[in-house]
Amino acid sequence: MARPVTNSAFEGLLLAAGYGNAHAAFARQLNHAGRHExxxxxxxxxxxxxxxxRRPGEHTQAAMAETLARKLGRPVAATELGFGAADSIGTCVYPASVDGAIDTAEQIWKRLAKQLNQQASGVFDSGKALEAALGWRYDLPDEAVRRNGRQQVTSTDVQSLYALxxxxxxxxxxHGSGSPHTRVIMADFLLRQVAPMLRGTYTDAVGRDLMRAAATLSGQLAFMSYDAGEHAVAQHHVTxxxxxxxxxxxxxxGAHLLANLATQAVFLGHGREATRLVEAAIDGAGRAPAAVLARLHATAATAYGQSGERRACQLALTKAERALDRTSEDPGPRWVGYFSPAHLAGAALRCLGDLHLYTQALRHAxxxxxxxxxxxRTRALHTALIAMTHARAxxxxxxxxxALKLGQHAVGIQSARVQQRARELANTLSSQQASPQVNEVLRSLPPTSAAR
Incomplete structure (x- = not known):
């Protein structure tokens, strides 16, 4: 069943211009009007x-207004199209096309660069996360991504993005991602440099590498936003x-990014949704290198642990351990090189602790x-996990x-995740605050102001 129209202003303009039953014709005229882009x-x-x-980018809206003005014989302002203000991104929707992704990128980078999200990030939408996973996994691949735009883009240009x-x-x-300044600087760079590149001129081969580099930057900005407690912004960038x-x-x-989304879901307590996200990631990765599989199965273990699925959790840990043993023969892409036995041990601490298997969990400390x-930051997070596991036991x-060691490791780190784990530890220990030792610990922990 077709979804109901929500943008009546745009529908009225299409009807008045004779495009009410000719949407394909309007799209062709729009493509012609925006040929310089x-x-x-x-x-x-x-x-x-x-x-x-769905909200198109400002360049597309300008071309829409031009196309409609030509048919109506009068000026049409972009504000008449009914798409709202530029800082209103709306729900986190997986873009249907490459052009839609470029429009979306421009919108969210502009919003973050202007710091419009700093006071109210919004909430994580698990339903939209699952829709994005389905779109990534099952949508048909793009036949071509080459473009003809204003700026020539070369392989050398793309390589500079990976270095950044x-x-x-x-x-x-x-240092963690708690300070907004680094994220704003990164978003400003994406808006001023990467967005024009995405709208530039490039071959199909260069274009695919450019999309990969832009995804890498967007994924990094997503993880930084997640670490800072800006969960809706993080979800937008992962999508x-x-x-x-x-x-x-x-x-x-793509499977790596989807696993990051599952990790965020685990952090926010969406265990069931996290299992579905990481299962889609593993399925989509297929016959992946051992290092990639180790990371994915470790994430699956944390999701199963939070959901209380003991057998699935332990099986995922076993798969991750076996894959990690093969990484010397099958190392995988450079970006997964960060994942080490220590990261797997941290995942084991987390998921076995969630299953109340404290003795088993602490063997990984x-x-x-x-x-x-x-x-x-990971050292601080793992130290907090060890302290919490002992406290729960x-x-x-x-x-x-x-906990005293956590206070030392967390110095200079700005991370909402570290703060959250410190807060959980303080809450667990507070029932025994009559103890001088516990009181000393509570004073030594990092600031526990509420995460945004």
């Missing part, structure tokens, strides 16, 4: 979704990254801290000792 491929389906709430992504990833791991990986024909990085120096002295 590149090879647009809007069609009747695009018009269908615009009528039902590495820089932001390193900053994130060392965008998924669509860009589809255009890049890179199923492995030494390995969980065997991290490289730059993984400062009723081992107060050990929990206090590890």
């Amino acid at each position: 590149g090879s647009w491929r809007y069609d009747a389906a695009s018009v269908y979704w615009w009528l039902r709430g 992504a590495d820089h932001f990833t390193d900053l994130d791991r060392r 965008l990254g998924l669509r860009l990986t589809k255009a890049a024909d890179d199923r492995l990085y 030494p390995e969980a801290l065997n991290l490289s120096r730059q993984n400062t 009723g081992e107060t002295d050990a929990a206090c000792n590890w």
Whole structure:
């Protein structure tokens, strides 16, 4: 059954201009009007979704107004189209086309660059997350992504984007993402540099690599937003990254992004939805390299653990361990090189603790801290997990000792996730605050102001 029209203003303009039953004709005229922006491929389906709430980018809206003005014989302002203000992104929808993804990218990067989301990020939408997973997994691949636009894009240009992504990833791991300034700077770069590249001139091969690089940057910005507690912003960027990986024909990085979305769902308590997201990621990754499979199965274990599925959790951990043992022979893409035995041990701590298997969980504690120096935030997160596991097991002295170490490891880290784990630990220990040792620990923990 067709969805009801929600943009009556746009529908009225189409009817007045004679396009009421000729959506394909309007799309063809629109593509012609926007030819200077590149090879647009809007069609009747695009018009269908615009009528039902999907918001095109500002360049597309300008071309729409021009097309309608020509038919109506009068000026048409973009504000008459009924799409709302530029800072209103609406629901987190998986873009139907590459052009839609480019429009969406421009919208959300502009919003974040202007810091319009800093006071109210919104909430994580598990239903939209599952829709994005289905779109990424089952939509047909894009036949071509080449464009003809204003700016020539070369392979060298694209490689510079990967170098920038590495820089932001390193900053994130060392210091956390709590400060909005880094994210705003990154979004501003994406808006001013990457968005024009996406609308530029490139071959199909360069275009797919460009989509992959843009997905990498969007995925990094998503993870930084998640770490800062900006969950709706993070979901927008993961959804965008998924669509860009589809255009890049890179199923492995798409599976990685979907696993990140599942990790976010676990953090927010959406265990059931997280299992479905990571199962889609594993299914979509197919015969992936061992390092990628290790990461995906570790994420699956945390989702199953939170959902109380003990057998599925332990099976996922076993699969992750076996895959990690094969990584020397099958290392996989460069971006998955971060995933180490310490990261798997952290996942085991989390999921076995959720299943109340505290003794088993704590066997992974030494390995969980065997991290490289730059993984400062992960060290703090794993230290908090160890302290929490001891606390839940009723081992107060050990929990206090590890909590003091958390206070040391968390110095200089700005992370809503670290704050949240510190808050959970403080709540668990607060029932025994009459103890001088517990009181000392509570004073040493990182600030526990509410995460946004």
